[in-house]
Amino acid sequence: MSRVCATPEQLTAWTGNPAPADAERLLARASEDIDDALNWAVYLTDDAGMPTDPTIIAALRDAVCAQVEYQLATGDDGTGAAGRWDSVSIGPVALSGRKDGPTTPGEVDLAPPPHRTAPRPHEGGTAAGGDLVSRVPDWLLRHEVAVEPYLGTSAYGPRYGPAATAPALVSQTVKRVRDRTGAETVSTAQIIAAPDLTCPTGSRITLPDGRKTIALTVAHHTAPGLPVPASTEVMCE
Known part of the structure; x- marks a missing residue:
């Protein structure tokens, strides 16, 4: 079973809005997206595959919540079938037109916020007992x-x-x-x-x-x- 890096309660805290009814499914999909984007990331995990470093735990949680927030704002249901957007309103902002999602097999339509919240090499994560590495060890x-x-x-x-x-x-x-x-x-x-x-x-x-x-x-x-x-x-x- 794939790991899920955030809870509906954490999603609510991130967005400031009640979590949708299918929050658990969206969080599971978003966790898969983040895992795919960090395919070669190196950090210590427990037997269940969950990170053990608090900084990495927090960064992955925030990245997953940001990914769900992005998908909700663009009208995506987490499957990627909806593309980026067609016609959607966010408060006073209305967007129309359409920008297709990824077309290359294996490409992840990752929201901009996760790129900023995902763990970075200088944030103190661990790889074989040391810092996160910038090239394959x-x-x-x-x-x-x-x-x-x-x-x-x-x-x-x-x-x-x-x-x-x-x-x-x-x-x-x-x-x-x-x-x-x-x-x-x-x-x-x-x-x-x-x-x-x-x-x-x-x-x-x-x-x-x-x-x-x-x-x-x-x-x-x-x-x-x-x-x-x-x-x-x-x-x-």
Whole structure:
């Protein structure tokens, strides 16, 4: 069961208005949104997956309440189906027209306030007993991969640069993904590495077990101001 980082009573305190009848559902949806936005955040949790640092607890609570407040103001029911707004009144302010929500799979329509209330690296959270980190910590990268950067094609096929080894965290699981053209395909290995990893799409990678594979997609994860360690994520054939 997904964790919920705020209660209806806390939502009432945040907005200054009575919580809606379906507040628990909205808070659960908003908690999922915040979790998705902080996908690579590193902080200590208890056995139930809840943060233990009071600063992080308060920041996540406020971010979830702000997300629900945003969804209520834009007419969203928490599913994202309503887009941003069509016609809505907030006190003396009336908005009309429409701005669609996210169109990229996995993108989160996050309210501006949560970006300010979510925990920040300097706020004293913890990661393995220390401060929140700004890049993926070395102690998480327990494997080693060799990357031959893709240089383009020639009359003889793909060209690759010299192999360079890099620490990484490798998960060899089967997942459906979309390649750089948008076509659906299957990834059989996923790699998390440091943000400075040199691995263009199409690069040849040797995994820890010696298997060679090709990089289908390469994503550089950054979130300035949020406790999300910068990293590079590679989906492999």
